[in-house]
Amino acid sequence: MKKKSYLSLYFLSLLFMTVALLPACKKNNEGSSNPPVITSVRSYVASPNDTVLTSAVAKGQWVVITGQNLKSATRIEFDGVSASFNSALLAENSAVVQIPQITFSTIDTSKLYTLRVTTTGGATSFAFKLGPPAPAIYAISDVFANPGDSVYLFGANLVLVQHLIYGGTNIPKFNSSLHGDSLGFLMPALTPTKLVTVTTKAGIALDTINAKPIIYGISYVNPKLGDSVYVYGTYLKTVRSISFGGTAITNFTEGPHGAYVKFSAPDENSYSSGPVTIVTSYGTVSTVNKVNTQNSDKVGLLGDFEWGDNFGFGWGQFEHLTGEWEYPQFNGPMGKDHSQFMVIDCPKDNPVLAGGASVYIPLGNSNTGNHWVPVANIADPPANWALQFDISVAQPWKGGTLYIRTELGGDKYVARYEPWKIPNSNVTKAFITKGWETVIIPLSAFKSTVNELGDGVSITQISDLLGPTGANSYNMTLKNFGSSSIETGFYAAIDNIRCVKIK
Template sequence: MKKNLGIRLYLLPLFLMVVALLPACKKNIEGSSNPPVITSVRSYVASPNDTVLTSAVPKGQWVVITGHNLKSATRIEFDGVPASFNSALLAQNSAVVQIPQIIFSTIDTSKLYTLKVTTTGGSTSFAFKLGPAAPIIFGISDVFANPGDSVSLFGANLLLIQNFVYGGTKISSFKSSMYGDTLSFLMPAVTSTRLITVTTRAGTVLDTIKATPVVSWISNENPSMGDSVYIYGQYLKGVQSLIFAGTAITTFTVSKDSKSVGFVAPALSESGPVSITTSYGTGTTPYNVYTPTYLKNGVIENMDGSGVLYADYGGNAPGWGDGIGGIDAHINNRYGWFTETTAFNGVLGTNHTMFIFVNTAVLSGGSSNGGIILASNQWVPVANLTDAPGQWALKMEISVPTDWDGGALDIKTDVPGYIYRWEPSKTGTAYKTKGWITITIPLSSFRASDPVLGEGMGAALTNITDLLGPKGQTGAYLYRHNYAAASTKTGFYCAFDNIRVVKIK
């Protein structure tokens, strides 16, 4: 019995030592000293949508890396870019991690499409196609650039480019912007087609060189014979024909940057659109020009006496005109409704019809004066009241023969809530014209008031009926307002004609 007891006492320390070593053995078994293994990458969503991923576009999404020996991860890289992770989300057979934001123009491309996990036991790499989406082309900076000029394609995902062909010529030297939104190159000497091909690691985009003329705006849409008219837009090079209000213009000059065409207006007899044709196609305005006729072509007031006009000449009212619609003018200083032309005419435009003018004095801070009241008329057809406000515009011919510096021309309708502030001198330069010009005010430019920024400086108009009422019919008020604390530097001497609303898109 003593012998057996001695053996037991001898073995007891050995047994306790083995028991003490068991946690360490278990830890080694769990993989801290074994290299990691990756078997798949899955979506981090509930089953059954936790599908295996073979590719992805990095958008900050969460994924689950599955495999073995992952719990002791010290670094996880996607395309060589380290990801931040929480060790609490690491398990022996899985690691939950967020894909990092990756700027593909800055990465080591030898590590592209790889997922690497490093643990205390080693590291492993796994093929995972993580990259930008397929390329997209939006446009080109200058279709008409000369050979050797710097130009750029605009688009998205213009990165990791493998092949680039412009107009049938392979471009071997090019540069992508950091985020792949531009692709810069030198215009080739020869273009045999209009095809553009860009192939990246993510795919290929095919596009054509587009240069259909675009008419953005016109200096004077209602010119008299002999007026200078300028049409502004894009892709106005190589003009083959120009039609203005149904009349062919045979003599014109295209600017060097191909962004404007100038001509001297002939005698016009009818309303019609503007059309410019080049070898790339024809661009036509969705609205008519030369629109002097009351209640036609969107005209809501043309000052020719068809509508009601009341002009207060210091208490000597000339009376009311006949017809419906019209204006009621209240001007503090000199004001009128007349056909004199010497003060307002110039090289950009003349006016031999009747028009309204205002001539107001310097405005003190925070005050307003002058005013033209447009009686109620149909601004937008009922069928178009659900259109986006940016599809329609308020247009008018104006002439400002002397410097206008300070204050705004405010325009508001009879429906309260929105206002447009025209403040051309706000840029710091006094404003004036060289005769009659056309101004275009998209209805989307009318804005609500803001409690901090002020009247007409809040949210933009989103529904036409909020400006014109449920039937698209309203009156309006045009007046001058000084929003500054100091007085304006000048008064306001301006003439108005052919106020109209037209569809511009």
Template structure:
């Protein structure tokens, strides 16, 4: 603020020096008269050229009065304006108000003033110089902030702030930035639940904003980990965690991402099937679905374990597989490279090992690329009227070798005209990148992702299935076919070496 005033004072001093030099060179009998401002108009064609009682930065105006021709400086709230002498006459001056006025640092003496300096003198005209309307665009708060921490509300044109309240509590003191971009304060103790309603009263108006930093869980890296696996819970505002439970087990050692996007931990021994629950400083979040579902049969379509939910039809392009000789019974294929730091599977699963796929290769019944699963109950009958997006297919997948090309398609036995596509290597409509995992990870595909064919985009790219009964029939009990298909006009860049386990349907909303 001092620097700004120093620059302005130097500018005015320079202007006055110029004026004095000019005056001293004049004939005493021909002295000019001091400027007089009588009114200010909006610079626009009639009838919009009205007299104004308030102005804003960047506005074009006409200053009317007397002796205005020989201006050397014109200041608005102490900020000098640029002007063109060709737009001046003795009784009027056309110019633009400075587009930026740092209202928060304008002195009380300069506020709401127009100062007009000519070679003959100076005049000051009083009228309201208002800031442009403000906006609130965000805040600095994260779930790691606690009472007493410095936090900021961000925006534009946050000038001449009169009052700030959060959740009904008045904030005092607070600071403002010279350029109107933020308001700063110490976080007070607030007992109200989020969202916290922010209300900022400024000279230009009242602006509101809601702060919500309750934890949000959007996914889990592996919903069926083995003891010792690294697990990540993804979402937002995952900081300041006070307690974390996974499948009913209390997790006491975990690491939060600085930006609150994830929290990681090592999976303990699990004995229950239950949700993920996080309690933070500012709220609670939990998954609608359970994790450690490998010990449950709810919604299970295929777990490849002996019993009613084995699921796989014993034919197609997959093989029954285990990760160790000890689990093989002397005849099941053994492949240990599907395990990794992010997931180990000590049970039975199926695995693919395909070569390069030609364009158009792969169908739901070709015996080479398909994984057929028998009929089971996808959704309880009582829930068949739920929105389609409330339910999802989940499964664990491990892809130890790069996978690029060849889409994993999912089709229900009841509605073969709707397809869900899983193609994590597809970055955009025109680019791909090889995909792989470091062990087992959970894939969640909402049932709303089952789509009809589009004449331009292709299978599974059209309209979403309208209802659960359109996808599953009136009972909700049907089969599932998973298969690879190459939709590209070119061969795939790689084959598909991967394993799949625990195919199930879960409620996600």
């Protein structure tokens, strides 16, 4: 009896131990009680390209995290940023997940270059160098900013910045934009070199402070002695010399931020018809178009309002052929015209143009002896050539469109001149000049009709306007596209109409 009792107790204890062990074994197999282990990160592609990754650029790619006890993952983080994942893609020894979109300017840098997996059994971190691409610098906002002024480097991946050196000077304080497309700082007092260096976690970007001058336009290409002349552009600073039609300009003033250079015009008889050339410490720039075009220059001339082949006057109802002797009010400190010119007074009897009304301004003959564009240049891009004329607006002008058309193009393609409109805005301001100034309208500005004349698509070839020979007659029309009367009349003088090469 004693032996039987012993055996019964032995088998009963063994049964209890077996039952107790069963749940524990099952739990261990599911990986829910042991912490996760990460051994590598691999490319999520077919073998043999599923290589082990030690680093990556964050661009939303899929990867495979390999290790142990990964099936019960509740959170997966790259550089501290949570990734969304599908639990069906989790296994004990692997987890397929997409790297999340990361804004590196906002992350906790203490978590940079770490992969962290949290499961129901714990959490673990793994060193994985995930970051942005190498930085790049595209442009500098203002190389001529004064010490203490705000300056911006524009580029890409300008985040996680460790060091910034501008012009050889270390910049201790700087701020990256949210997406790393700009880096702001204050202009230092000293820039002994032209080198810019940005060092980030991802690499180094090098650039040179380059302020090669650019000329956009000239206030008046036919100035008389003493007229104030402005040459507009970018980086017109540290100017060493100016040549105006071959004559050296030794006395000039640089505008703020290099936006212009101004000076008094020399005697028009002292220089030839030629380009403007400006030399700065950063480079040289010359215009393609010429100044002093009234001085025996007949190339591309369409109308000079002088008696002869290029008369250009159409004897319209609101046109008047005259000169400074009769209308001195059109001359001013910004430009004088001592020749004949055309005065447009639209309309004389009623100083404002009614809604939908227009005034036709005929302009001379076709000037077939002087083409807009030489036949050899008909295939040039339209942006390479421009309609150029001198204008003086003696009374404020606000409202109404002066549009230009050729006989061939008709109203299919026209160019609009509306200087009372502020570019890139809905703001308008009455326009008036202080004497004569030059207008340049690229032939690419001749556009088709969408809602109104000239507000559609640019011409694709010069022959759309001028035909195969480059010679065609042209006219102007003052048009009110609105339904109500414009605010002012149009009282202006025009001279020296021609087509010029600008590129």
